[in-house]
Amino acid sequence: GDIADGVSRQVERAGSVVSGAFFEPVIRLGVTGLSRAGKTVFITSLLANLMNRARMGQLRAAADGTIRTAYLQPQPDDTLPRFDYETHLAALIGPAPHWPDSTRAISELRLSLRVQPTGLIAGMRGPRNVHLDIVDYPGEWLLDLSLLEKSFPDWSAETLQRIRGRDQARDFLALLDGTDPDARLDEPQAQALAAAFTGYLRQAREDGFSDCTPGRFLLPGDLAGSPVLTFAPLPPGGGRGSLGREFARRYDAYKREVVKPFFRDHFARIDRQVVLVDALGAIHAGPRAVEDMRRAMGDILSAFQPGRNSFLSQIFRGRRVERILFAATKADHLHHAQHAKLTAIMEALVGDAKSRADYAGARTAAMSIAALRATTEDRVEHAGETLDVVRGVLLEGGKRAAFYPGALPEDPSHLLVPARSGAEGWLDADYEIMRFAPQPLSLKPGEGPPHIRLDRAAEFLIGDRL
Ligand code: GDP
Structure with a gap:
C-alpha cells in the first residue's frame, strides 16, 4: 500500500x-x-x-x-x-x-x-x-541529457546544421566563418565564440525556440565564466593544442562535471x-x-x-x-x-x-x-460576431482591456505538421500584446x-x- x-x-x-x-x-x-x-x-x-x-x-x-x-x-x-x-x-x-x-x-x-x-x-x-x-x-538542464550520447563533432554538426538558417544565429555564424578550428587555442577568441553562441541561444529562446543546449549557457549560475561553459560548436578539425581540440575537451568536461552530477544527485x-x-x-x-x-x-x-x-x-x-x-x-x-x-x-x-x-x-x-x-472571461460582439474574450490588466501601461487571442486550430495535427498547415495565422490576433499583470487580489481566509x-x-x- x-x-x-x-x-x-x-x-x-x-x-x-x-x-x-x-x-x-x-x-x-x-x-x-x-x-x-x-x-x-x-x-x-x-x-x-x-x-x-x-x-x-x-x-x-x-x-x-x-x-x-x-x-x-x-x-x-x-x-x-x-x-x-x-x-x-x-x-x-x-x-x-x-x-x-x-x-x-x-x-x-x-x-x-x-x-x-x-x-x-x-x-x-x-x-x-x-x-x-x-x-x-530548469528544463534546459534536461535537454542536456541528449548531449551525453553525442561526441563533440556530432553535437557540433547537428547544431550548426539546425541553426544555419536562423536569423538569431547570424552574428555567431559570421564569427565562426572567420574561425579555424586548427588554429592554436587563443582564450579571448574562445570567449568571443562562447559569448556569441550564448547570445544566439538567448535570442532563440526569446523568440520561442526550445532546443537550446547546452542548458547551462542560458542559466550558468556559479559556473559563469568557467572553462566548462567557454566553448561553442565548431566545424570538424583540430589537432593537438588547437581550438577545436580544446573545445572538444571542454564539452566532455561539461558532460562529466555538470550534466551527469545533476542527473545523478x-x-x-x-x-x-x-x-x-x-x-x-x-x-x-x-x-x-x-x-x-x-x-x-x-x-x-x-x-x-x-x-x-x-x-x-x-x-x-x-x-x-x-x-x-x-x-x-x-x-x-x-x-x-x-x-x-x-x-x-x-x-x-x-x-x-x-x-x-x-x-x-x-x-x-x-x-x-x-x-x-490573471484574467476574467467575457463575450463581446465584434463586427457581427460573438467573440470569447479575456479581460486583464496589461503589464505595460496598466490598462484594463478585453482581448481575443485568435483561434487555435480544430485539429492539432495541423499545427504539428507545418507542411500541411498552409496557414501560419494561429494566435496572431491580440496575442502579441497580451502580457497581463497579476490582478490585485483580496483573498478570503x-x-x-x-x-x-x-x-x-x-x-x-x-x-x-x-
Ligand atoms: P519560470 O522561468 O519557468 O520560472 O517562469 P515564471 O514562473 O517566472 O513565469 C514566467 C512568466 O510567465 C511570468 O513572469 C508571467 O508573465 C507568465 N506566467 C506564468 N504563469 C502564468 C499564469 O498562470 N498566467 C499568466 N497570465 N501568466 C503567467
Missing part, C-alpha cells in the same frame, strides 16, 4: 530527514519546463493553494477534509538553495501585484501535509504526515514530475517554433526512459518516475471555450514521446492550466490565489498518496 511504498522509499534514501518516531512517506515532486514556462508561479501558487485549500475542489484529499493542515518545514537537502516562496508569494498577492523572478537554477522546498482519512474505517487510523519535497529545476531521486510548457507562446511564435518545441519535448521525455540510456539505467537502478504531467501553462490567455483544444495540442505534442513513457511504466497526463489566473485546474494537476500528481 501507500505507506509501505513510502517506507521502502524512505529506507532506500538513507541520509534524508526522518522526523518523528516513525518513517514518514516522502513524495519528491520535480517541477520543470524551459525558462519562462511558468515554474516559479506554479510552485508558488501550488504551495499557497495547498496551505489554503478553498480553491482545491478537484484535489480529493482537500475537498473531503483528509488534509488537516499543511505547513512549510526545513527541506531535507541542506546544500540546495531554498525555493524563495515567501518573496514570490508577496510579489503575486501583495498590494502592487507583479510577477516574481523566474527560476535560474535548482531549488527545493518541503511542504508537510498532516492527513487523516475521513470515513468510518479510515477514521480509526491516526493522522500521519506526508512530506512533499518540491524540486524546481537530483533527477534520479524524483518520484513525480510536472513538465510545464508555454505551448501558447510557441504556437504564437509560428510553425518552426512549434516543430522545435515538439522535438525538445521528445528530448525531455527521453530523460524519463531510463531503459534507453545506459547512464540513466545505471543511476536509476530500477527506480522510475511514477507519474508525469505535461501541462500547457498560462491557459488564462484563452477563454475556456478553447481549453480543450489547447489540451489536445498538448497531447499531440507529447504523443510519440508520451507513448514511450507509458511503455516505461510511468503514468502520464496532459492538461491546460493557469497557476495564477482559507483561499489561495485563483488558478485554472491547479487542483486537477495536484490530484494527478500527488492525490493517490494522500
Whole structure:
C-alpha cells in the first residue's frame, strides 16, 4: 500500500530527514519546463493553494477534509538553495501585484501535509504526515541529457546544421566563418565564440525556440565564466593544442562535471514530475517554433526512459518516475471555450514521446492550466460576431482591456505538421500584446490565489498518496 511504498522509499534514501518516531512517506515532486514556462508561479501558487485549500475542489484529499493542515518545514537537502516562496508569494498577492523572478537554477522546498482519512474505517487510523519535497529545476538542464550520447563533432554538426538558417544565429555564424578550428587555442577568441553562441541561444529562446543546449549557457549560475561553459560548436578539425581540440575537451568536461552530477544527485531521486510548457507562446511564435518545441519535448521525455540510456539505467537502478504531467501553462490567455483544444495540442505534442513513457511504466497526463489566473472571461460582439474574450490588466501601461487571442486550430495535427498547415495565422490576433499583470487580489481566509485546474494537476500528481 501507500505507506509501505513510502517506507521502502524512505529506507532506500538513507541520509534524508526522518522526523518523528516513525518513517514518514516522502513524495519528491520535480517541477520543470524551459525558462519562462511558468515554474516559479506554479510552485508558488501550488504551495499557497495547498496551505489554503478553498480553491482545491478537484484535489480529493482537500475537498473531503483528509488534509488537516499543511505547513512549510526545513527541506531535507541542506546544500540546495531554498525555493524563495515567501518573496514570490508577496510579489503575486501583495498590494502592487507583479510577477516574481523566474527560476535560474535548482531549488527545493518541503511542504508537510498532516492527513487523516475521513470515513468510518479510515477514521480509526491516526493522522500521519506526508512530506512533499518540491524540486524546481530548469528544463534546459534536461535537454542536456541528449548531449551525453553525442561526441563533440556530432553535437557540433547537428547544431550548426539546425541553426544555419536562423536569423538569431547570424552574428555567431559570421564569427565562426572567420574561425579555424586548427588554429592554436587563443582564450579571448574562445570567449568571443562562447559569448556569441550564448547570445544566439538567448535570442532563440526569446523568440520561442526550445532546443537550446547546452542548458547551462542560458542559466550558468556559479559556473559563469568557467572553462566548462567557454566553448561553442565548431566545424570538424583540430589537432593537438588547437581550438577545436580544446573545445572538444571542454564539452566532455561539461558532460562529466555538470550534466551527469545533476542527473545523478537530483533527477534520479524524483518520484513525480510536472513538465510545464508555454505551448501558447510557441504556437504564437509560428510553425518552426512549434516543430522545435515538439522535438525538445521528445528530448525531455527521453530523460524519463531510463531503459534507453545506459547512464540513466545505471543511476536509476530500477527506480522510475511514477507519474508525469505535461501541462500547457498560462491557459488564462484563452477563454475556456478553447481549453480543450489547447489540451489536445498538448497531447499531440507529447504523443510519440508520451507513448514511450507509458511503455516505461510511468503514468502520464496532459492538461491546460493557469497557476495564477490573471484574467476574467467575457463575450463581446465584434463586427457581427460573438467573440470569447479575456479581460486583464496589461503589464505595460496598466490598462484594463478585453482581448481575443485568435483561434487555435480544430485539429492539432495541423499545427504539428507545418507542411500541411498552409496557414501560419494561429494566435496572431491580440496575442502579441497580451502580457497581463497579476490582478490585485483580496483573498478570503482559507483561499489561495485563483488558478485554472491547479487542483486537477495536484490530484494527478500527488492525490493517490494522500
Ligand atoms: P519560470 O522561468 O519557468 O520560472 O517562469 P515564471 O514562473 O517566472 O513565469 C514566467 C512568466 O510567465 C511570468 O513572469 C508571467 O508573465 C507568465 N506566467 C506564468 N504563469 C502564468 C499564469 O498562470 N498566467 C499568466 N497570465 N501568466 C503567467
